Amino acid sequence: MTLRLYDTATGEVRDFVPLQTGKAGVYVCGLTVQGEPHVGHVRSAVNFDVLRRWLIASGYEVTFIRNITDIDDKILTKSADQGRPWYNLAYDMKRELDRAYDALHVLPPTYEPAATGHVPEMIELISLLIERGHAYAAEDASGDVYFDVRSWPAYGELTHQGIDDMEAATDADPRGKRDPRDFALWKGWKQDSEPVTASWPAPWGRGRPGWHIECSAMAGKYLGDAFDIHGGGVDLRFPHHENEQAQSRAAGSRFASYWMHNAWITTAGEKMSKSLGNTLSIPGVLQRVRGIELRYYMVSAHYRSHVEFSFEALEEAASAFRRIERFLERVETPTPGALPDAFVAALDDDLGTPAAIAAIHDAIRQGNVHLAADESQAAAEVAGSVAAMLSVLGLDPADPHWSQESSGSTERLTTAVDVLVGVLLDQRQTARAAKDFATADQIRDQIAAAGIEIEDTPAGPRWTLDTSTSSVTEGS
RNA sequence: GGUGGGUUGGCCGAGAGGCGAGGCAACGGACUGCAAAUCCGUCUACACGGGUUCAAAUCCCGUACCCACCUCCA
Incomplete structure (x- = not known):
């Protein structure tokens, strides 16, 4: 049985063949730390956490990198509005995010690079792109540097789009671009509106890195010029991931072998208004259900399925999870158990968590039958197996992590x-x-x-x- | 205009040519003083119209509706 994953680049489920036997390098786009994390942000983290745990359970040595973007337009705007330094806002929100991850038992990555800590690497990469003729300094006085989309024929391959079919960027300001689709690798410092602390010296003038170049530089630094899996939310496919791949490959890297994207979690077709946004923030949702129950809710849908968030469905999932807990509580001492074939097959099939959970419920019914028949040994074996399955999904109630909260x-x-x-x-x-x-x-x-x-x-x-x-x- | 995805039983949510995923809720039964928990059973669904096939929720064609991305977004 081999692991098969859906690859956005090829549009099909295919065997996972790592670059190095027994090892897996994974890069996941984390968040821009500019506001309180909500359920949507965390879904991505939970999904890739399941991927990571499954790779580990399957015997891989996993290097898992998840970045944070701690400098961007929004951070600068928001912090200015709030009258505090941008790095203070970013740092506060980063800690908020850590709390959310922790509440959902998302394992800390191998390393979590921040954009601001990797400016030299980005400058180096941009220089290389300029040298190779794939990037140019803006043809106006902005101090920007753009990637030359037309210089890279493969541009659009990740999302299967032709440059000429793309909607012309409605963004009003073409600035010094050769093509409207050219994107910023470096953003020149705007002296009148941006703090000097948000700029770094570069050969083409003071400024700060563009969003896309961050991930290319950091993925390259920690995973090498070729790595196995690159993940993120569907919305990142274009332009972020397309741009990342283009610039990395244009610079001579092979970059990611597989692209995985998780679907959205949204609310009743409504925009996330202020009030809704508040109730969907992680601290808000955790007033309704426990972290482990929220995680169960997220894992019970396939990561590529769009989920319409509702508190009703969340409570329902929580009820289902309590059935699992009740069984585990009734078994005094579980015997360490193995993962059932159905469970392994489910996760091997593009992380089929719904089928994996069905396997858990099947085991639980069987275990309850044993309990009813007073067959405690058999029940203990089932409980061990259930615990093993839950553990892979990060849902084992016995995991000390979940009791941490109780002081x-x-x-x-x-x-x-x-x-x-x-x-x-x-x-x-x-x-x-x-x-x-x-x-x-x-x-x-x-x-x-x-x-x-x-x-x-x-x-x-x-x-x-x-x-x-x-x-x-x-x-x- | 381009690209990708969706429409499954009261609800959530899998599956992707034949074998009733699973859960939640409800109802009936067993157990219980009554409950609860648990077990057994019931509720046999795949947007619509055609087509292919011995067989279609699954493949093909068409229709309707919905969503995402193409601008910052997990």
Whole structure:
């Protein structure tokens, strides 16, 4: 069984053949840190995190690079509006992003290069492109440097477009471009509107790097002139990835062997208005469900499928996930288990996470049957297998990462609640033994009103927090 | 205009010529003092119109509607 991946460049699912046996180099476009991360941003990160975990589980030694863009027009504009240095805004938002990644258990990359830390590499690359006749300094006084699209016949190959078929750029300002589709590799410093801290010296004058050149320079530095997989959101295919590939190849690199793009997650056809944007920010969504449940929701759809985000669907996914957790909780000590063939086949088929999750649910039904039949050994084996599958998807509830949030005081609180609920449950058991069911039910209702669910099991009653009732009501 | 994708049961969401993915919800049954959890069962869907085929949700042609990208975007 070999891993097969959908490659945007060829438009088909094909066998993954790494450049070096047993190794995989992956570059994923991270974010421009200019605002609070929302569910859409994180979907990309989660999808490529699953890719990474699966490569590792399949025996690959993975080098995983995900950049951050910490200088661009928006950052400069926003920070100016907010009256603070651009690097402070970028840094704050970067920390916000880290928190979001962490909340979703997205593993830290091998390295996370920032654009501002790689200006010399970019200047070197731009110089090379100029030397080779694929880039030129603007024919006006802007100080910009552009990539010459017409000098690279393969331009458009990634997205299967011909230059002449592209809509003429409506962007009003052709500046000193030879062709409207030429894109900026270097942006000259605008003395009157941009802080000097946002500029770097270069052979063609002070300025800052264009967006596309960043990724080419950083991917080249950390993964070499040829690497296996380049990923990002669908919207990045053009122009970002097309441009990246063109400039890297024009500079003599082979660049990525496979291009993977995740689909969008959107809301009911509406634009992300301010109010919607707020509720879809990661901290906002995490007031409704736990991070592990949000991750399950994202993983339960295929990464190339467009997802229409809704809290209803999210809650539904959370319910499904709780079924998984309940099974795991009922098994005392899982025996380390292997990944079922169906699960492996699912992920090998272009990361078929929905089928992989179906395999998990199949195992759980089987495990529940074992539990019902009091076959604890068999159940423990199933639980081990389930845990192994969940772990590959970053969804193992037993992973210490997920309990990180509960600090020592939370643990003590849990213990305290356990004792208190225990007292009530003892009273209820006494009432039940006396067949005083009215009292027994009254006690259960009181406990339920506090958000705690009671289950009577052969081993006695047990309580769990009722996570399905949202602790937070929607604001108006 | 160009490029890419979509329309699946009450809902979410897979599949991509034949074998009822999976989940959520609902309903019936078992279990329970009653519940909950769990198990068993029920709900047999693929936008529309043609065509190919022994066989089509899946392939082909056409129609409708939707979305993304071609400008910053995960």
